[in-house]
Amino acid sequence: MGETFQEGAGADFDLSQFYQIFFEEAGENLDQMEHMLLDLDLEKADDEELNGIFRCAHSIKGGAATFGFSDVAELTHQMESLLDRLRRHELQPIPQMVDVLLESADASRSLLARHQAGAQDEPPSTAHLVKRISELAAGMVPAQDAPVMAPKPQSPPPSATIAQAAPAAPSAPAGAAGPRRLQVRIGPLDRIEQADAIKELFRDIPGLGSISDLPSDDAAARLFAVETSSTDSDLLDLFAFHVAKEQVQITAVSAGPDASSSASKPVHDDLRLDSEVATGPADEAYGFFKNAPGSPGGDAAHAIQAIEPASAVTRIAPKAATEAKAGSQAQMESTTIRVAVNKVDQLINLVGELVITQAMLAQNSLGLDSAEHQQLLAGLADLDRNTRDLQESVMSIRMIPMSIVFSRFPRMLRDLANKLGKKVDLVTLGEATELDKGLVEKITDPLTHLVRNSGDHGIEMPAERLAKGKPEHGTITLSASHQGGSIVIEVKDDGKGLSREKILSKARERGMDVSDQMSDADVWQLIFAPGFSTAEVVTDVSGRGVGMDVVKRNIAALNGTVEIDSSEGFGTKVSVRLPLTLAIMDGMSVGVDEEVYILPLSSVVESFQVNPDDVNTVAQGSQLVKVRDEYMPVIALERIFQVPRLDPQKSSTIMVVVEADGNRVALLVDELLGQHQVVVKNLESNYRKVPNVSGATILGDGRVALILDIGGLVRRARH
């Protein structure tokens, strides 16, 4: 609702960036849902399709609830309930369901558009849709024509001042013969051009009749004069190709009062605009605006009299309104552009090549006489600067810190905790871990599900926690880190943990093939099955068991894995492991003879010049080094990478202590070359996995350097 949005926008941290992401995601989900609904074969609906539609509704609901758009959340919750019964085969899908779901999707879209525009007026009511959905969900089948014949009372347009109430606009009797003169009002529309498509219908369909423009009273709506012999419901069905049925109002022209009412309306609109300007301080105007959604107040009545003739204003005001609307929309659209990741990848690769070419040119121009080639050298200096800037900007397109994902959770958890009456603290670790934007976008939804699950199912009620001897406040820990060639994101709670028995009995109930001998890890994997939930109550937060299969699917799509570790009574830890493919990393480059290797900086503990006395050789030639009273294995990179010594004078004298999984080893290298950010490239896409190497990167001079898999090296040395 308007107020909630306002409050959210004014909260301590800036949520607005996430609103934008949410609106984009919700838009995509709605598009996808619409697409799938239209493709749905009612006779033999595919489980996968129904699950897909359901997931779309679920995602929108989750997001809407997170951001406090309760009207959208409520509507999508109803849609979800209906879809849930469908996918459980408790109901047979019928065309009316698809109709009402499509209409609800449209309604959600317009509600979202309102929130996006920050509208403050009364939202359009969705009660009629909610009612129809719940009737359908309860198994009632309304009369075929009900939604078609009575669109008007069900959906008053948002600008509710209009006097064209249903009783004044009776639908023509079905099967009416002979041409009738009608007035058709289309709107309100986001894109007014849609209405023009209606005109094309009349041009394209022979015998439909004629249509002509009438001056419209509302910038977001169109009026047409129509002469036709078709019935109202036929017309509505035709119009439905272009605009939603709720947005169409058909009135017989003989309905006299109509003209006067529509004539009076623009005056109201103008007055609102006018008074907004006239009353000066925006706040006051805003207050007036908000308090008068429909019936004009006293001020407005005065103004009506004050401004004569009204027609003069009528011409200007709608235009101003259109411009204002267009302006705000343009602003909304220009803030972000969604671009396919591969386009950005291509850009980054090209810029990388450019940098290398530029370095080569700079190298070749060193010997040139600066007086003779002044212009060339100045140009090269510019090129140098511009390439650097370009590279930086391009790189920054893709990399964003995890904090941008993590920071959307405090608010969500707070609302969730309030709703459920729980007390939850959120701890975030490793927020600076940079992640590819593509990954961030895709990991956000699954993480939201996981955090919500932890809050809803994991953390117990405060009383229950106290009774168990736990602190009243539950803790959810979110952490991100680079680990052994992957990025690991963990969602950990200290709640009640997973119940092995419950999961097994639920699985049996669902006819899944399980046995008591299954390992814990296998049992936990069961909860990733679609529709699996052990929650006793289905809340509008979670519990339908839709979350985990979405989580798994989304993460698998990123070539990642999900692992669950849980201990009943002590909590659950879900680890999401993602490949480094897209990630950037702080690296330390080390040299061994002529070769360069990269160590992930996060794993480097220290480095020092080695003193031969500190190295002890033990059984089978393995070496140990003593560092401040601690012995650790020595790994000579020269040996494990079989580096051919071109220069026999050189030898490895520097130890770099690295740590992985809590264990330390010392790597023996020739020299330390420097620290820099490296883009991790996959070796496996064109070659194959190489032992002890997690990936590769391209150095400034265009050469390829291998990135060491510290986790693998440590495991190798410790075994």
Next chain:
Amino acid sequence: MSVIGKTAEIASSGAREYLTFRLDQEEYGIDILKVQEIRGYEPPTRIAHAPEFIKGVVNLRGTIIPIVDMRLKFNCSQAEYNSFTVVIILNLRNRVVGIVVDSVSDVMELAADNIKAAPDIESVIDNDCILGLGSVGERMLILLDIEKLMSSVDMGLVAAGG
């Protein structure tokens, strides 16, 4: 698939163009459609424990690709790296691979009539990977099924069994 089967397959699809290259004294031909580009040789980054004929990996405009020296793979008498050494970048199904050859000659169109089945002889090349022998005037071309050759397990480009 038998050699005859393969020859028949070529015959049915009419004449094809082949890129020809030289290894030592022999001339080979590969389907031109598999060739992405031709580059000069630059020293690759060595990969430890890789077979000798895999020279390492190089950066091809941001993509990391392995470089296979065909001369080492086919046991040629010498494999020098000089300014004439050429790398043919192949685009096979879903991977990009570079092969080092002595030189690239030209692109030739060969009709099915000019391709004879290869005799079943012992050689370092698996007979399955030879499409046939093409004759152009006095020259003889060994036509390779480069896709099959590169994806065979003993090339070491793909992990064994996968």
